[in-house]
Amino acid sequence: MSDLDTPLAWTAMPYRAPVTDRDGKPIGTAESLLGDEGADIFHGIAVKRSSDGKVVEVAADHVKRITAQEVRTDLTSQAVAQLPPYREEHWFHIGWGGLFRKHPEWKG
Numbered sequence: 001m002s003d004l005d006t007p008l009a010w011t012a013m014p015y016r017a018p019v020t021d022r023d024g025k026p027i028g029t030a031e032s033l034l035g036d037e038g039a040d041i042f043h044g045i046a047v048k049r050s051s052d053g054k055v056v057e058v059a060a061d062h063v064k065r066i067t068a069q070e071v072r073t074d075l076t077s078q079a080v081a082q083l084p085p086y087r088e089e090h091w092f093h094i095g096w097g098g099l100f101r102k103h104p105e106w107k108g
Contacts, residue, residue, distance in 0.1 A: 004069045010042040019047050019071045046086045056083035
């Protein structure tokens with residue numbers, strides 16, 4: 001396994017990393033991490049979908065592997081088309097240039 005294939009922590013996800021579906025086909029790019037860095041809770045990612053340029057949310061339970069070269073999900077192409085739109089709420093900057101979103105009901 002090369003360094004590029006080594007799994008990374010969610011907080012180390014490369015900014016604008018390619019995001020792929022379960023078959024390895026490109027979905028888009030990771031635009032922001034959704035989570036609470038202080039509590040180390042990963043909620044998902046905001047992805048700029050390549051098919052239409054819309055920013056959509058991918059829940060953490062669909063993110064199966066984060067490496068230096070990609071974020072692999074378990075989504076089918078049909079599921080990708082039905083992802084909910086990203087909703088900007090409360091943002092916090094993080095190290096790689098992305099942003100954290102924090103829901104008002106999240107404690108922290």
